[in-house]
Amino acid sequence: MTIEGPNHVKPEYRIPLTEVLWQLADDDLVIAFRASEWLGLAPHIEADVAFASIAQDEMGHATMYFELLEALGEGSRDDLAHLRPSAERRNAVLLEIPNGSGSYLHEPHFDWAFTVCRHYLYDVFEALRLEALTQSSYLPLRQVAQKAIREEVYHLAHQELWLRQLAEHSKLTRARLVDGLSQAMSWAGDLTWAAPWQAAFEEFSLVPGYRALQQRWRDAIDRKFREWGLPLLKAEMPLNGRDGRHTRHLDDVLSTLSEVYRLDPTAKW
Amino acid sequence: MQPKLSATVMKERVMTALAGVSDPEIPTISIVDLGMVEDVRVHEAPTRVEVDLVPTFLGCPALAMISQRAMTAIRTQLGLSSDQVRVVFSTRSAWDTTRIHPQGRDRLKAFGMAPPPKVSASEFVAGQTSVACPFCGSEDTKLENIFGPTACRAMFYCRRCRNPFEAIKPV
Numbered sequence A: 001m002t003i004e005g006p007n008h009v010k011p012e013y014r015i016p017l018t019e020v021l022w023q024l025a026d027d028d029l030v031i032a033f034r035a036s037e038w039l040g041l042a043p044h045i046e047a048d049v050a051f052a053s054i055a056q057d058e059m060g061h062a063t064m065y066f067e068l069l070e071a072l073g074e075g076s077r078d079d080l081a082h083l084r085p086s087a088e089r090r091n092a093v094l095l096e097i098p099n100g101s102g103s104y105l106h107e108p109h110f111d112w113a114f115t116v117c118r119h120y121l122y123d124v125f126e127a128l129r130l131e132a133l134t135q136s137s138y139l140p141l142r143q144v145a146q147k148a149i150r151e152e153v154y155h156l157a158h159q160e161l162w163l164r165q166l167a168e169h170s171k172l173t174r175a176r177l178v179d180g181l182s183q184a185m186s187w188a189g190d191l192t193w194a195a196p197w198q199a200a201f202e203e204f205s206l207v208p209g210y211r212a213l214q215q216r217w218r219d220a221i222d223r224k225f226r227e228w229g230l231p232l233l234k235a236e237m238p239l240n241g242r243d244g245r246h247t248r249h250l251d252d253v254l255s256t257l258s259e260v261y262r263l264d265p266t267a268k269w
Numbered sequence B: 001m002q003p004k005l006s007a008t009v010m011k012e013r014v015m016t017a018l019a020g021v022s023d024p025e026i027p028t029i030s031i032v033d034l035g036m037v038e039d040v041r042v043h044e045a046p047t048r049v050e051v052d053l054v055p056t057f058l059g060c061p062a063l064a065m066i067s068q069r070a071m072t073a074i075r076t077q078l079g080l081s082s083d084q085v086r087v088v089f090s091t092r093s094a095w096d097t098t099r100i101h102p103q104g105r106d107r108l109k110a111f112g113m114a115p116p117p118k119v120s121a122s123e124f125v126a127g128q129t130s131v132a133c134p135f136c137g138s139e140d141t142k143l144e145n146i147f148g149p150t151a152c153r154a155m156f157y158c159r160r161c162r163n164p165f166e167a168i169k170p171v
């Protein structure tokens, strides 16, 4: 089944389609913001450079998904990115958790190990989800996924490199890594969680094999964690971002991200 | 008043104009060299030009500048008004680094940047390829960072001439 574009979308298809797009757009927008907060602060010049590119790539992907929503008549892409309240956001909670204590402008005591783990958990999932989306029934989404998946290879390789280095370097780096990993896993449940109503994602082949992604993600991370001698922790779900439930940290993200847009939607720089 | 041009001649002129539009970050290479021009459509009466470009990296901040420059080049060189020319980015086909023309690869080298190796991204990150140094030609080089100053580049080091250099990474 192929749905060529917005003009061919029927009402029963439209609801799950927009739901998938919200999830994709919001995930990438929020992770792009967190990645950008490392600029100038990363512990290594090459990591700094890498996060600049990763933030840019993820923001580019979010833009594409918001454009697909705009084409479906959901509103302008900038309004969708900036003005929706947090209760309408569908990003996984893991992605909104701060990089550490303090803030970008004030005493940023960020946690590198947590950051690397969080990005790794997300990148593994994103790669699997994009792979599924390259077979999506919605043609415009399939086309974006085919493009985005090639950039994702580099993100994943970068986080794997860091995880392995921290796991193998010394007792201290390993202890910090395990600590960062347990923090990340204590929020990671909703990242891969498939709600009953998301059955439509598969029924309409929007995200083929959506419900199996959770197990495939688990298998992929467990295989690597065994190789690196890291604990296989349960992914907890204190809140479900896919259901619009978020921490106050998401409000902080949105208020920083949208500050200028709220002041003057026509501002350019 | 310019004489009326046939569609074929107009199309040639559009391509010439586009060949003069350079990448804002690598001024020696044009968007034609990069394989970013997907389609050029010309209508004789009324005169209208439509150009489809393919974005390289989705979040690349240079994209808006590139379409603006393409628009200006076509308008000035063909003497057309802004409502006669349309330049859009299309995501119907995905750009990849194999679309870079042989001439574009040579120009990258002349600029001091290694053209993208002809392997997949996965093979590239696994180090399963050798990338020749654009300065001395040696293949005794080492991948230092899969990210460089822009999202599309990676950093290498040449063990022979001891220069760091950038390579366009395969996507």
Ligand SMILES: [Zn+2]
Pocket: B133, B134, B135, B136, B137, B138, B158, B159, B160, B161, B162, B163
């Ligand atoms: Zn050399």
